[in-house]
Amino acid sequence: MNKNKLEYRLRIAPSPTGYPHIGTVYQALFNYAYAHKNNGKFIVRIEDTDRTRLVNDAEEVIFSALDWVGLFEDESPRKGGEFAPYRQSERLEIYHKYAQELLDKGLAFFDYYPKTDATGKKKDYSAVAKTATEHTDIPPAPATVSDMLKSQDWVLRMKVPDEGTITVTDGIRGKITFDYKQVSKQILLKSDGYPTYHLGVVVDDHLMQISHILRAEEWIPSLPKHVLLYQYFGWEMPVVYHTATLRNPDKSKLSKRQGHTNVNWFREEGYLPDAILNYLALLGWSHPEEKEIFSLQEFIEKFDLNDIRPIAPIFDLTKLTWMNQQYIQNMSDEELVRALKRFYANDPDISHTIELLETNSNSKNLIWGLVKTRMEILKQFKQLAGHFFQEIPVEKSEMNKQIAQSLEKSLTDIDSWNNENILSSLKQILLNYKIKMPVLYTIFTGEPKGLPLPESLVILGKDKTLARVRKYL
């Protein structure tokens, strides 16, 4: 922990290389929760040092995903902060300075890595790093980092001891030992002058006074490099915790090919941010009282880094969907309406329907309760309530015509247009024609099932109901 300020500072460090990944939200959740539990700071640093994989809108899209789920950061490129800039591409001089320090201390060395040889062909000098064998055609090495930057043919590598082992303690997994023979002399500064991830994280985590490093397990193999760098700089290393990565149903690392990894997909389907967070919290962690449904606030209170399990969980959409349904059911009518309006903001038909339902005296107190228990995701609202204010398909047949005639007669006779009266009318017709309820559902709504019919017809109103029936005549 930061000695001077005793402040908990945790961060996520996404790369802007594509769409917002659910794994980023997963990491953000745990980092956010632990920071907030300890009145600390949650920081977002953008690691955009790979210029070839950079995607234009990706940074924006990451933040819009974080905003959507409600994990707001305290410091970031867009918010600024004491340790700005928070975008690695804007911190190049800093890395160059520390690279030079390593070089001065004799803990790093230049390696010849030209893109092409004299004939213009790509040359493979990859053996140089491992064996340090002399190549006769290698020009003299640059003297300083700024010299290196001029040529584009050199990289800076870190030195690694030839013999021995290094033991690191992971907060979740305990002691991990690595043999130096397995640790490569990692490139620190690429020939384009950008740092690799390894130089970048170490320098930035230290400078930004990160107190706990909580990241995915795919970083475990690079731990010894990072520890070495901390030692080289003479810095104290924060405690590290490696969480397990989310998996596909076949246990491979969660990927687009097999599951849904794009946060925007969940958003478009009508999953609720709170449900997603709740579900994610339960992957690798469990509530002390084995509760399944709890708020972000409760998670923050109960969560502890030491309770994270190292087992890589499979992302199970079925359970998320159940959880989403639970959240929808527990919403107040007002919350539901707000969520639906936001969700259907770009669909004028449904937006209009929602407004009508909200203001219609027949439906405003009735509809939301009916709809709540029948929706797993917001997207399903459309098929549930769509028929209220739009045309329904009419399938003409002799049978339907007869039923419609009886229906018209019986419904017209109802004086007081309410559930009980409508239901008894419908029941009578069910009996007379020896048919089941779904037949009537189809006649009235175009679907064989849906919201309770009597209530739906009350909402629709007597006139519109009869108009629908008459279409079959």
Next chain:
RNA sequence: GCCGCGUUCGUCUAGUGGCCUAGGACGCUGGGCUUUCAUCCCGGAAAUCACGGGUUCGACUCCCGUACGCGGUACCA
């Protein structure tokens, strides 16, 4: 290949040497409620705790090995 991490019902998990003939949740399934579909309520099937050796009076829990899965082995993060 080498190195590292992991292994409890199909899935998420509880379990830190005796409370475990392994508990909960999702899913599946039987039933109740019911005007359809849901919700809700009650019940059931489902893990020889990956396997094999130790240690111990006693092991899901500790140690070792094997198998399997995953990750790393990049001028990607």
